[in-house]
Amino acid sequence: MGNEQSQMSDVEVDDTVTVVSDFWSQHGATINGSESGSSVRVTLFAGELLVEEPFWRDQQLTPLEKFSKNIKIYRHPSIVKYITSWQKSSKYYLAVEEVSPLAHLIQSHLSPMEVCLGLYSILKAIDFLHSKASVSHNNVSVASIMVNKEGNWKLGGMEYLCPYNQLNPDYVRKTEKWRGGHKIPDGAESLKDKSKLDLVGFCATALDLLKNSSDPNASRESFQNYCTKVLEDPNHLQTTTLQNLLDHPYFKHPFITIHSFLIELPLKSDPEKSEFFKNLEKELRALDDEELVAGQLGGLLVSRLVLLNQDAQECVLPYIMVPRKGTNDAIFSLEVFKTYIAPKLLRIFPVRDAQIRRRLLDYLPQCFDCFSRDDLQFKILPELLVGIKDLDDELVCATLHTLAALVPVLGAHVVISGERAKLFNDGRPNSRAAAPINGAELGQVLRSADVEGAKGTLGERPDLPERPRPDGEEGETSTEDVEQSGEESADNWEDWGEGEGAAPPTDVNRPKRFLDITELDIKAQPSEEPEVDFFADMEPEIRSSRKFLTEKTVGSSSSMFSVKNEHQGDEEGWDDDWA
Structure with missing residues (x-):
């Protein structure tokens, strides 16, 4: 009981009531996951x-x-999916997949193919209950049909379901005033075939949905x-069965055939699967409504069994795993694929199955633009x-390849994160070709630079190319190196101007003689501030308890450590016995 109450605290119920019936009310709600946070x-x-x-x-x-008990027991792709149920106080709560009543969608435009596929799905669910479970639904009507968010029709309203051995005329009469119902022909209750009640309910529902249809088929x-x-x-009625309805030409459309095969894929043999998938691409292209194909078949086409089939x-x-862009021959356009x-790919991507993940990684880089930046x-x-x-x-x-393709989309700072720095330099040579300069022109440049020698700078010349960075240079030049280089350059120009009227040499064509290192005049600039001795206070200070007088005499020992003690006879403790 405590678990049920705590579960109720994790459910946020919408204020709007969707449906109110004789026995319950239907709401939209959100179940918050305590562990995953989803x-x-x-x-x-x-x-x-x-x-x-x-x-x-x-x-x-x-x-x-x-209703809760029956949908928990009888599972089928076209029956409303049970999620959880619990009690609190005097109420009972049932949570199922997100669905809406079909009655709310009838007013909106439903294409003829949607109606055909929906009726076929409901008929398959009814046939499953009778042929596999030997139970009768007893409440087939528009009110008992739900539609999920992907547009698939689901059979609900299973509170009147009962086994064949309990289905009798008395049971039909007692439930008739609550069942959404159509009148049963006289004598139908007593027929031996227990499926007749649901057969009549389905036919009446189909006529209600098709009476205003514009399908010219x-x-x-x-x-x-x-x-x-x-x-x-x-x-x-007595000679008609559910299988007769399933075999009617109305349900033999290629779209219905593909949908039915994908639904029943686990039951098919390997040869049947192989033949089906080899022809599926052509059959999908032959269908007219691309949006209907993506909406109704999209979830089945990217199901686990399809992704794992060779x-x-x-x-x-x-x-089908990439949108149609450029020259590729994909089935779905960019907008349809994105919608x-x-x-569906985003929902199955967290599945921890290596084969599923590898199939998704094969196509994911080609459809990055179909996801929002937050999703990526x-x-x-x-x-x-x-x-x-x-x-x-x-x-x-494969994951690293996908991460590499994601860098241009999100940026390396998002994909890699962490601390990053510029560790590589661009060592390409300057693309602008350097113009040749003759010796006379270079001499003119140097003479013009001598005029500005007092400032220690060389004027810029726009027609001189920038010195390219050497190939393989590593690291970046610091500001201190640039300033020091500027100061050395200024010193070199000052040397040229020692004599008044001196000019730089003009014989630039003469090869330069390399000096010996002993001929170089290396000047060490004195430090303006005295060097700080950080270990001055750590120098040991030795103090003596007695004072000794020393006297330098001619002919004495040349040792600078010779000491003459004037009180030689009064000292005790340093006699021969100690030695």
């Missing part, structure tokens, strides 16, 4: 734990509790007529930095 958007159902209706008292479960009209016969003719890696992934495919810096970059620490050398190599 948050997940969900749909939250809240209902009372006490229901006064006699039928539900006999069931020993409230409608919301039964002839198969759509044929399907409407087929559903009308099921509802009006008991004999036709045939898909060779024949499909190169065309539908990039968010705070979601993708941290995962790349984790990847370079793995023991797999190939994974590390």
Whole structure:
């Protein structure tokens, strides 16, 4: 109980109520992850734990509790996904994937293909309940259909689901006033085929959704007529099965076929998968609506089973994992890829699977412009930095290639971080060609420079090229070296002007004689400030307790340490016994 209360404290419920029914209210909510720090958007159902209706008292479960129990047991891609549930005070809470009621989206424009795919998904879920689980839904209607954020239709409203052995006319009559319902033809309750109740509910729902359809496809009209016969003719109802509806030409569109195969991919054999993926790229290009393909099939095309399939890696992934730019032959345009495919890649990138990560790294540098700067810096970059620490050398190599491609996008200061410094210099020669200068021109330059010799500077000449930096130079010239070089240059010019009217030599063409080092006049400039002796106070001071008088005599020992003691007879302690 304490765990349930603490879980409630991590849920932020939206103020707006989406749906209010007889037994619960539907809200949008956010579940905050305490460990990872991430948050997940969900749909939250809240209902009372006490229901006064006699039928539900006999069931020993409230409608919301039964709904929660059934979606937890019966899992299918087209059934609403269970996340968690808990009790608090007198209420029961159920959290499922983020969905919206289909009734809210009917007013918006739904393309004919979206309606066709949605009906097929719901029909597949109903067929799963009957053929695999031997249970009847008993509440198929527009109100029981949800749509997730990717546009996929999901079957909900499973509070009236029951096993075949409990489905009888009495159960149908007791639940009829709450079920979203269409009238059952006379005698349908007592038919031996337990699927008839859901068959009637599906046909009635399909007619409601297709009555205003603008689809000119002839198969759509044929399907409407087929559903009308099921509802009006008991004999036709008795001979019709769910499989007959699934085999109708209305559901044989290539788009439906691709979607169905991707949904059932785990059940297919290897030869079937190989043939499917080898032809998939051409079939996707043949579909007209690129945005519908990316929206409805995008999540399936980048699923785990597709990314790990060898045939898909060779024949499909190169065309769906990158946007269409320049001369490449990708299927999705840049805008469609950015809207539908990039968010899915961003969601699966943190998966710690080496093969999945390597497939993503193969194509990630080609779609950096499909992610925001924040996504690259705070979601993708941290995962790349984790990847370079793995023991797999190939994974590390691919990760480093991706990091290198990320540097021009985010900058090295973001990708590398830490302290950086300029450790390399540009040793290229100056690109501007140096103009040749003859000796006469150089002499004229030197004579003009002598006029300014008193200032110790050489005037700049715009037509003289800048001295190029030597190849292989390392390090940078400090300011002190530049100043010292300027002072030495000034001294050299002063030497030329010792005699009044002296001029610099003009015979510049004569080769210069190199002097011997002994002929160089090296002047050491005296220091203006006395050198500070930092060890002066550390010099030992030796003091004697007695004074000795020394006297220098002629003929005495030449040693400067000879000492004459005037009190030689009075000293004690230094006799021969001590020696």
